[in-house]
Amino acid sequence: MGIEKIIIVGGGTAGWMAAAALSRLNKPGRALSITLVESEQIGTVGVGEATIPPFVDFNSLLGVTEQEMMAAAQATFKLGIQFVNWGNQGDSYIHPFGAYGYTMGGISFMQVWHKFRELGDKRPIQVFNVETMAAHFGKFSRTADYTRDDLPPVNYAYHLDAGRYAAFLRQLAHSRGVVRREGRVNDVAVDGESGFVTSITLDDGHTLEGDLFIDCSGFRGLLIEQALETGYEDWSHWLPCNRAVALPCNRDDGSPPSPFTRATAHSAGWQWHVPLQHRNGNGHVYCSEYMGDDEAHGILVGNLAGKPTADPNFLRFTTGRRKKFWNRNVVALGLSAGFMEPLESTSIHLINTGIDKLMAMLSLDGITPAMESTFNRLTGKEYARIRDFLILHYNATQRDDSEFWNYCRNMSVPDTLTEKMEIFRTNGLVFREEDELFTETSWAAVMMGQGIAMQGHNPMADVLDPAATRKELDEMEKSIRFLISQMPTHEQYVSKYCPAPPL
Numbered sequence: 001m002g003i004e005k006i007i008i009v010g011g012g013t014a015g016w017m018a019a020a021a022l023s024r025l026n027k028p029g030r031a032l033s034i035t036l037v038e039s040e041q042i043g044t045v046g047v048g049e050a051t052i053p054p055f056v057d058f059n060s061l062l063g064v065t066e067q068e069m070m071a072a073a074q075a076t077f078k079l080g081i082q083f084v085n086w087g088n089q090g091d092s093y094i095h096p097f098g099a100y101g102y103t104m105g106g107i108s109f110m111q112v113w114h115k116f117r118e119l120g121d122k123r124p125i126q127v128f129n130v131e132t133m134a135a136h137f138g139k140f141s142r143t144a145d146y147t148r149d150d151l152p153p154v155n156y157a158y159h160l161d162a163g164r165y166a167a168f169l170r171q172l173a174h175s176r177g178v179v180r181r182e183g184r185v186n187d188v189a190v191d192g193e194s195g196f197v198t199s200i201t202l203d204d205g206h207t208l209e210g211d212l213f214i215d216c217s218g219f220r221g222l223l224i225e226q227a228l229e230t231g232y233e234d235w236s237h238w239l240p241c242n243r244a245v246a247l248p249c250n251r252d253d254g255s256p257p258s259p260f261t262r263a264t265a266h267s268a269g270w271q272w273h274v275p276l277q278h279r280n281g282n283g284h285v286y287c288s289e290y291m292g293d294d295e296a297h298g299i300l301v302g303n304l305a306g307k308p309t310a311d312p313n314f315l316r317f318t319t320g321r322r323k324k325f326w327n328r329n330v331v332a333l334g335l336s337a338g339f340m341e342p343l344e345s346t347s348i349h350l351i352n353t354g355i356d357k358l359m360a361m362l363s364l365d366g367i368t369p370a371m372e373s374t375f376n377r378l379t380g381k382e383y384a385r386i387r388d389f390l391i392l393h394y395n396a397t398q399r400d401d402s403e404f405w406n407y408c409r410n411m412s413v414p415d416t417l418t419e420k421m422e423i424f425r426t427n428g429l430v431f432r433e434e435d436e437l438f439t440e441t442s443w444a445a446v447m448m449g450q451g452i453a454m455q456g457h458n459p460m461a462d463v464l465d466p467a468a469t470r471k472e473l474d475e476m477e478k479s480i481r482f483l484i485s486q487m488p489t490h491e492q493y494v495s496k497y498c499p500a501p502p503l
Helices: 012-025 053-062 066-072 109-118 130-137 162-175 222-227 293-301 347-361 369-395 403-410 415-427 440-449 459-463 466-486 490-497
Strands: 005-009 033-038 076-078 080-084 092-096 157-159 179-182 185-190 197-202 207-209 212-215 232-234 243-246 261-266 269-275 280-286 313-316 320-322 330-332
Touching (some): 005 012, 012 212, 053 066, 066 162, 092 130, 197 222, 212 222, 222 330, 243 293, 330 347, 369 415, 415 440
Parallel strands (some): 005 033, 005 212, 080 261
Antiparallel strands (some): 080 092, 185 197, 232 320, 243 280
């Protein structure tokens, strides 16, 4: 059976990202219709306001310009994430989007840097990373702006207003033939023989038939869970936070928007700070076993840069994932697929990669078991690797000031994570398995930032000529410092490159 009717259930960021991407399949003469069903009465979570570098390419998939998108979404640039109070209270480090240094003589920069630390070079590894240094000084520039080709590239992502971004995509999808239907889903019809969803019925009695259904209904999982009973893997043993309160605010303190996200750990969770052009996005993620809603809200309000611009939005969740992301003719995206809190800004990323895999595998001739199994296998691995990286932030800590941190420090972790930490501690190696998202620098930044130190290095680093290598390190640091000195401030860059229209 071919695919002629695609039904997307749910709007928000996930729904309209899927609609905008799939709309590119529309062309004259092709018998394909795409319908998105959403209800204005059902609010969206809308707090995923930070992205990571792979998302930059999503605009290319959609065929829109970066400046157009950023202006519409009140967006700013993001060079990484600053973590405050994670390893110990008072600690701070940046997880940057670019690499520390570069491979030297076929040897990882981590190994070279450690060798020279043993020889007495006291420079922290951060001075060899352009994103960390630019973030520290509040500077920004794109690689495309360079007039020289001998300077390190700048890797970045965005902070964006999720509601405005969804509205931007909605308009784009409409212009390409996507039909929006207002209404709640009252009933889901499932074929008794194939198990495929055949249609949905709205609260006005109208029935919509479909061949492929995209479930973007949020935590409810209206199709993937309520209709198909797919099942859920609960990961709250490792990621115990199960509540969040989100609260946008003005920037009354007069501070410019920083080119990085900030994640500040508190006694039973952490607070996010996402600077947009017109406001800050804020939220407090916490564990209800160790903190109540009123206390969490109080901590959040007490750490804002200005007056709140909306009522607090309280969310409940269970970290984990569906046992299948693609079940028969239903593909789950966003919160319908799973949830692993926004600590490393992976929520929008997982929507993005889900759409990428769907678009790559999709055949309008029909759905095959191989599509379903491949999508589930690859997405399952992706979730597991991200899960381990998030667990690392909680487990690699010396904090003993609360029961929450005592639990996190002493909890059992997956063997895959234990192995990664032990290998890094031994000689600073990070093996990036298959196409996992987070790089050697990502793992090293968090481990070193939270107290896991390299105890040695690969002996191949000892083969390098000390004088020549030191000179190369000096030149590397010098070029980064030169580049930072030439950059405008982040605020100056945004105001010239992608200014948002007045509200």
